[in-house]
Amino acid sequence: MGTKIILFLAIASCFIVPAFADSGILLGTDKEEYSVGDTLTITGEVEEKKMPSLALRVYDPDGAILSANNVEILDDNSFSKTISLVAPFYEKSGEYQIKIDYGKIKTSETFLISGESIQETTVTIIPEITEFSAEKNEYTDGEFVTIRGKVSSQEEPTVLIGIYDPFGIPGGFYFGVLDANNEFEISFLIVDNVNFKIEGTYSAVAHYADSEQTAYFDYVMYQEEPIQTPIVTEEELDALEESFDALEDEINDELKELEETLRELENELKEIEPTTVATKQNNIVSDVKPKKETANTKVVLEEEPQKNLSVEDIELGIMLNEMALRCDKSTLIDVVSYYDGMGPALFRLCKYSEAISFFDQDLSKNPKNLAAITNIGAALNKLGLFPQAIQQFDSALEINPNYIPALNNKANSLSQMGNHNEALSLYLQVLEIDPKFSTSKINMDTTQKNIPVKNLIFQENEQKPTPIISNQESPKVIKTIPQENESDNFFEKIGQVFASIGSIFGF
Incomplete structure (x- = not known):
């Protein structure tokens, strides 16, 4: 430390000999005496650097503070401060004092400002x-x-x-x-x-x-926002009530029109007398049992109808199922499950794409709904998308390998793709499960008629080509053919009814 002090003294030889005792701080000025307007340079050094800065204050001859500063201590433990001795702060002649505070260490030094005292004409403002x-x-x-x-x-x-x-x-x-x-x-x-x-x-x-x-x-950690209560005027309330009343009247009018249309449709359905002919039926209800049967007519019902279906709904389903729509050109009979919903109704109107969207909604509620899965496949069959239809039927068969509607409809897809042998195999599988299931017998007869003679499967030890088919006679399925103008008008009204229902309930 002694060497450092000697070096500092050599460098600052042009300065006044600083005051240094046992305080641990070396302090000095560049001159002993100054005039107003001069520049005062204060330099010094601390013996041991404990803090980054020290407090430096300058007092006038009356002991009033003129300047207070925090002065940074450099890496070599030295510090310096330059102050301009300008009026009115330094115009009084006399001895000024410099005080240093460095933690618990304190020291001071003085300097003189000479010259005649200038009559004070202004009041000194103390900075505060x-x-x-x-x-x-x-x-x-x-x-x-x-x-x-x-x-x-x-x-x-x-x-x-x-x-x-x-x-x-x-x-x-x-x-x-x-x-x-x-x-x-x-x-x-x-x-x-x-x-x-x-x-x-x-x-x-x-x-x-x-x-x-x-x-x-x-x-405060949380400041609750005041609840703003909306203010509604009497005029606004009256306007809202009028809007609600108008909306209610509009809904009631639409419901009355819909009820009237449904009544007309019901009366028209009662007046239709079906003419029976021995021909195919394009779509039938799956998992059915006979309700009543005559020599020329076979009426089918769903074995386990949905609990939401009324007696009138079931009768309407039977009547629709007995009618072959002109829009359906299929030669094979797909098994379609009818239940309470827009999907089956749209299927009967040959609106297959729209029906699929409603079957998808049924699947979203129950992904293992065999009826909905098979109905989607049947709709894809009607659209000619046979590979996609087969995917649906395979999904149903993964849940129940013996599900007859899926087996029958998959066979129809294969038959229409030209895979006749695979189709015949599936028809036979259905008849093994239920020998009385006449739909598959009818489809098998139709498929065999479409096979070229050279591609038929023959019984062994037979001289004549005989297709593998049950000898039981296929039952005749009725097809209702109403009068042409009457049928067109009737189905047009059905479409209008379902369109009205869809617009009201958001389908």
Whole structure:
């Protein structure tokens, strides 16, 4: 340390011999005596650097403070400060004092300003904080705290501001920069559990020259937003009531029209007398048992109807099932399950794509709904998309390998793709499960008629080509053919009814 002091003295040989005792701080000025307008240079060195800066103050001959500064200590433990000795602060002749505070270490030095004292014509304004407050009284998480203040005169360009929690623990320090109007402002973000950890009253303490001021504000972790109750005027309520009344009348009118159309349709259905001919039936109800049977007529019902179907719904389903629509050109009979819903109804109207979308809705409620899966396959068959239809039937058969509607309809798909032998094999599998299932017998007869003679499967030890087919006579299935104009008008009305239902209930 002694060597360092000697080196410093050699470098600063042009300065006045500094005051140094056992304080641990070497302090000096570049001259002993100055005039107003000169520049004062203060230099020094600390024996041991414990903090990054020290406090330096200058007092006039009357003991009034003129300057207060934080001076940075360099890496070589030295420090310096330059002060302009300008009027009115340094116009008084006499001995001025420099004081240094470095933790518990204190030291001082003096210098002279000579010349005749100038009659003071102005009042010296001591630099101090005159205004200091927070923008709001209360803050919460995520808000910016804004604090503003003002000083009487400028000595230093910044004001030091410390933020303390309710227990006096510092949470952060900020510098407010003074503007031309001697005003300053700081702003910082509140982050819960980071810089603000507890609720309560926080304090902001500002330090400038020898003055100090404190401002307070509250911090709450959650600030409940007041509930805004909407105000509705009497005129608005009356307008709403009128709108609801008009809407109700409109709905009632549409329902009356729909009821009238349904009654007309019901009466028209009762007047239709079916003419029976021995021909094919394009679609039948799956898993059926006879209700009543005559020599020329076979009426079928669903074995386990949906619980939502009324007697009138079932009778309407039977009547629709007995009618072969002109839009269906299929030569093979697909087995279709009828139940309460738009899907089967649209299928009967040959609107297969629309029916598939409703079958999909049924599957979303029950992915293992065999009837819905098989109905989708039947609709794809009608659209000529046989490979996609087979995928549906295979999905149903994974759930129940002996499900007759899926086996029969898959055989129809294979037959229409030209895979006659595979189709005949599936028809025979159906008849092994239920020998009385006449639909597969009819389809097997139709398929065999479409096979070229050379491709037929023959019985062994037979001289004549005989196809493998049950010898039981296929039952005759009725097809209802109403009068042409009457049929067109009837189905047109059916379409209008279902369109009306769809528009009201959002189908």
